[in-house]
Amino acid sequence: MAARVGHVVTSGTFSLDGGTWEVDNNVWIVGDDAEAIVIDAAHDADAIEAALGGRRPAAIVCTHGHDDHIDAAPELAARTGAPVLLHPDDLMLWKQRHPGSEPDGALADGQVLAVAGVELTVLHTPGHSPGAVCLHAPALGTVFSGDTLFSGGPGATGRSFSDFPTIIASIRERLLTLPAGTVVRTGHGESTTVGAEAPHLEEWIARGH
Template sequence: MTARIGHLVTSGTFSLDGGTWDVDNNVYLVGDGAEAIVIDAAHDADAILAALDGRTLRAIVCTHAHNDHIDAAPALAAATGARILLHPDDLPLWQRTHPDHHPDGELTDGQVLTIAGVDLTVLHTPGHAPGAVCLHAPDLGTVFTGDTLFAGGPGATGRSFSHFPTIIDSIRDRLLTLPPDTVVRTGHGDTTTIGAEAPHLEDWIKRGH
């Protein structure tokens, strides 16, 4: 069966540094009719289970450990037996949300996750969070960027654990080098492409200073 990308939007809150905001999160399911992985188990384990529609969940992949991207991960793991994968640099953030539940495995730069015959390469892209990663699936013509790159610019870097020069380096060196027609599937909001975002790098840098 051919691999495909499923998408749903879940709603909840994001909390950090004493503030809480309402957010809508993109949740992606990559797989075929038999198996899938979930990228960012946000807010609503039941909705994600419904979207799986009986398929075997092979892994729950966290692009980073802000609470709005991981709050449903333990419940989804308990319901499916899937392993939760996170870059170790984001463990301090993870532990703020789930102090009693440790991820099951680590994501590392260059690691390849294979699902339904499709390879997703882990790109460590710190800046929005220390352990932020993107997942590049060239056979699907897409990259899942979490909160590292959005339609219109970089993810936020004004809160704890974030750093603007680092996210710019990550975007320039790890993402804008991908083919221009690569579809960027973001953690919030609309998709874009590498080609649409690349010309604006210098504008983002000026805006960030």
């Protein structure tokens, strides 16, 4: 069975800098009938485990360390035995949510994760957070962008550890250089394509989020 992209939306809260907000998160599952990779174990380990449907998760990949993207990761890992992977530049965010623990492994730019015959290449895309990453799967024509790029613009940069010029550079150099038809599967909200977002880069810069 060929690899495919699955999806479940989970709901919870995002907390940082003393504020808390209600959020819906996209949890992406890439794999076949036997194994899968979970991208962003958000909020609800029960829902994610149900979406896996008995498949063996090869890894739980965190696109960044904000608590709404990692809050269910330790529980899901304990249930399934899958390692949790996070870029080390976001370790301080992990420790805010899960003090006294660390992820099982580190993500690095250019690292290739393989599942069900498909390769996902890690793209370090700082800006929303220092250790934010995207996962590019050319064979599936898609990139999993976390909170780096959304339908309509870049991720937020108004809170601690974020930087607007840095996220713009990441999008320009790492994402908008991908084929125009590449589907951008985001951390929140609707998917988009590289081709749909690329023409608006200068508008985003002018707005200076």
